[in-house]
Amino acid sequence: MERSRTAYVILGILAFEDHQSGYDIRKTVECSVGYFWGESYGQIYPTLKRLVAEGLIKPSPPSATARTKRQLYCITPAGRQCLQGWLAMPYRDDPPRDEFLLKLFFGQEAAPGVSIAHLRTFQAKNRRWLATLLDLEKLARANNSTQPGFPFWMLTLSFGLAQLRSAIDWSESALAMLAAAESSAPWQLPGAEGSSQG
Amino acid sequence: MERSRTAYVILGILAFEDHQSGYDIRKTVECSVGYFWGESYGQIYPTLKRLVAEGLIKPSPPSATARTKRQLYCITPAGRQCLQGWLAMPYRDDPPRDEFLLKLFFGQEAAPGVSIAHLRTFQAKNRRWLATLLDLEKLARANNSTQPGFPFWMLTLSFGLAQLRSAIDWSESALAMLAAAESSAPWQLPGAEGSSQG
DNA sequence: ACACACATGTAATTGGTTACATGATTTC
DNA sequence: GAAATCATGTAACCAATTACATGTGTGT
Incomplete structure (x- = not known):
């Protein structure tokens, strides 16, 4: 049940701002939780696909005004629920390393x-x-x-x-x-x- | 040149107290730098062998008073120098994760x-x-x-x-x-x- | 057409934990 | 001599980074 936390970061980010691409998400992470969390592309893109496959997020149709081919995503109700479930679980302390x-x-x-x-x-x-x-x-x-x-x-x-x-x-x-x-x-x-x- | 930091932790620990076994080292780590660093056995034992092979530490001969078969180690001059070299290099910030x-x-x-x-x-x-x-x-x-x-x-x-x-x-x-x-x-x-x- | 930044993706590697298997010592 | 604890070691696994490869849009 407990998977990579990248998934939850993505869900969390999409939960309060939908329609972001992998690239966007990375940037959002950097300048919001960047002080205490980081994600790399190598982690984000595969996770996005997995989340789509699991129905926790879905590709959002390109809006009329969009002039690029970037794939945007939004969170599904199932995704919100999944996020909520994770949030309710006790946090785990990562091994200290300084x-x-x-x-x-x-x-x-x-x-x-x-x-x-x-x-x-x-x-x-x-x-x-x-x-x-x-x-x-x-x-x-x-x-x-x-x-x-x-x-x-x-x-x-x-x-x-x-x-x-x-x-x-x-x-x-x-x-x-x-x-x-x-x-x-x-x-x-x-x-x-x-x-x-x- | 830059290898697993486990090696340097071991060197550092042995540098101020020689004649410790892998088990001892783990314990020493725990109750000295435990607040900001951790090491697991799965990391320590293989590293000890490697360090011996590289001449940075050496098995210390069992003292006369010892009544157990535990293998103790001490640091060599080369080991001290290696530690010193590492200490002088800029520290690296591990990715934040909280x-x-x-x-x-x-x-x-x-x-x-x-x-x-x-x-x-x-x-x-x-x-x-x-x-x-x-x-x-x-x-x-x-x-x-x-x-x-x-x-x-x-x-x-x-x-x-x-x-x-x-x-x-x-x-x-x-x-x-x-x-x-x-x-x-x-x-x-x-x-x-x-x-x-x- | 070319250069450059934006964007997506994958493969290789790694540093490390966990779980497991086993041997040695002490204690009762 | 059985149980419990101390001690050593290994194998499997894992999250995550890095480096790399490639495509896409924009400005000149």
């Missing part, structure tokens, strides 16, 4: 400066994300605030903002700590030449 | 109460994690505070604590919001019978 934290954890084994560099990258990425989400928020408030799903979108958005702010704050103090430690005590590395001066 | 947020995002399509239930689960899980990390922190401060890697461990730990606290705070307000919305306006679902009172 390579940044992993490298930081092993920081003692790294050459001097490595962890600081990672931290700076991390900080920059998080700031960029923060800016993106803030833009998105403004945009959403302006254009979509009457949509029925709006409160839920805002919820996930505010989660992202909170996490990012907390991550950025943490990275500040972490950087301060590492910088202080490095200048005061350029620690020995078991197998690295201790030459690079502070 | 099913909880996904379901919350589609909350409008869900039956009443579903999102609230997910939120409560989320909150409970986060509180449990928080307790776990706090325990871990106490333990680490008591036993390992003189270890050279300690500052880095604390860094990842404090990151986890900050993220969890922010997540819990958010979940409080999110729950409040949803509860208010549900009681004031039990919204219509497009395809659900609108019977359930309150």
Whole structure:
């Protein structure tokens, strides 16, 4: 019963905006749930066919005004029901995987400066994300605030903002700590030449 | 050059504590980086063999006091160097994947109460994690505070604590919001019978 | 006609989990 | 010596990415 979650993402996206192509769906995913979910074409197109075969979505007839051959889809009642069923099931936690934290954890084994560099990258990425989400928020408030799903979108958005702010704050103090430690005590590395001066 | 990260996790673990078996390593992973990384046996054992073949780790001879046949390993100088090389490379961001947020995002399509239930689960899980990390922190401060890697461990730990606290705070307000919305306006679902009172 | 971006699709690969099978140690 | 747990390993499977191949529309 439990299949690839790509199917449900597609259903979810089509549920609040019908008549999208695979390409459209990918883009919609990117700029709505992109902060916490991703889908690739290699996953989307096959799934679209399967969903059609199962009657959960159907190709929508090209509208009179359409001047391209792109295949658009819309969700069927069965599709909505399927989506609803999935939503009601307990969510599953994907295995945690954060390579940044992993490298930081092993920081003692790294050459001097490595962890600081990672931290700076991390900080920059998080700031960029923060800016993106803030833009998105403004945009959403302006254009979509009457949509029925709006409160839920805002919820996930505010989660992202909170996490990012907390991550950025943490990275500040972490950087301060590492910088202080490095200048005061350029620690020995078991197998690295201790030459690079502070 | 870039291979499965399992290899580096193993190297990293052995780098600060030698003479561990595959089983040990798994356990060590779980209770050190478990908050943000996981490894399965199916991944660890084959990798151990490969690492031996490549000379990055080696089986340690059973000590005189050992009374079991478990195979222990230690890291070689080449292994340390390999680890160091990997640590110095930019970390890669794994594709984001958070099913909880996904379901919350589609909350409008869900039956009443579903999102609230997910939120409560989320909150409970986060509180449990928080307790776990706090325990871990106490333990680490008591036993390992003189270890050279300690500052880095604390860094990842404090990151986890900050993220969890922010997540819990958010979940409080999110729950409040949803509860208010549900009681004031039990919204219509497009395809659900609108019977359930309150 | 040509170039370029838009759009769709597929095949190969992979990193990883799960489930299963089995052996070794301890405990009662 | 039977049961329970510790420990090692493998085989099957799977979701998902990547790279690639190709078609389609648009602007010049």
